[in-house]
Amino acid sequence: MVADYRRHAIQTFERAAVRTVDQLARRGKAAIRDRFASASLGRLGNAIDARGEDEVKRYGGERFSVSAQFFIRSRAERTLGAIASYTDGADIMPRRGRWLWIPTDQIRRLAGSNLKGQGQRMTPALWRERGFDSKIGPLVLIRSVNGYPLLIVRNVGVDLSGRKRSAKSLTKKGMPRKGQVQKDMVVAFIGIPHTSRAARVNVTELLTSLRAQLPETFATNLAKEQR
Structure with missing residues (x-):
């Protein structure tokens, strides 16, 4: 009985974690795209995408992790260069x-x-x-x-x-x-x-804000799983 309860509890935590990461990935994608648009960069931010992982990585001692990926959909050299310039700044020669x-x-x-x-x-x-x-x-x-x-x-x-x-x-x-x-x-x-292009979108700041939302979002999803 105890083993069954522990297994059920861990699975409940895993489902809540998967839902949480998926929600935050979608929030992050929307926030990054909005920041590009508000920086007068048109639709460049639409090249940014995000995906929460469906699979849970399990480790010893009943530990597990769930992650999300943020990536650039386009392989076009100009798009990649523009995003790098506007997020990191660049000297263009x-x-x-x-x-x-x-x-x-x-x-x-x-x-x-x-x-x-x-x-x-x-x-x-x-x-x-x-x-x-x-x-x-x-x-x-x-x-x-x-x-x-x-x-x-x-x-x-x-x-x-x-x-x-x-x-x-x-x-x-x-x-x-x-x-x-x-x-x-x-x-x-x-x-x-030559010309210089200043960074106009702080992706690190946006992702830090997302991480700060993890505990509250996870608690909300965990409560839903336990109903």
Whole structure:
């Protein structure tokens, strides 16, 4: 009888622990995603996922453990790098050449999707690869007053209302399209030698807060199991 009671008691504790870890994993995932969104990082936080383990790991002396995993669903290098930068901070250096090329709000932000259906941030290489040099105009290198390079496009039309990312080519007659005005040039990319990205989401703080909720959440679930 005593052995049966002990076994039943331990199983009750295990079920309560599994439920607790699953609940806290879901809370943690929601909290991390909300923090990314509130930091104006769009849907980047949706790449974060969490899963509570269904299986209980048992040890000697009637001890056991239950755990949860927090992970990044995407394997995309850009997504992994962005999450690492915004959670740990990072110094970003150019991989090829001397300059990091930052697209301005005069041109479209994305160059289209890659083979995996993921939107690709516009770069000078993609501008040429995707044919924007013929659709809008070729990129021309000039120097700004601070000595840093700019890539501009000459003789384009932009929206009369000042709407961003509206640059288009002129018509075959050399006229701006309807609702646009001609510009002698627009700056498409700004070249900088490097940039720093500050951490904006403190995941450690969020997980510490979750751990603090363990005793109360476990007690609640244990009471439910004992009814």
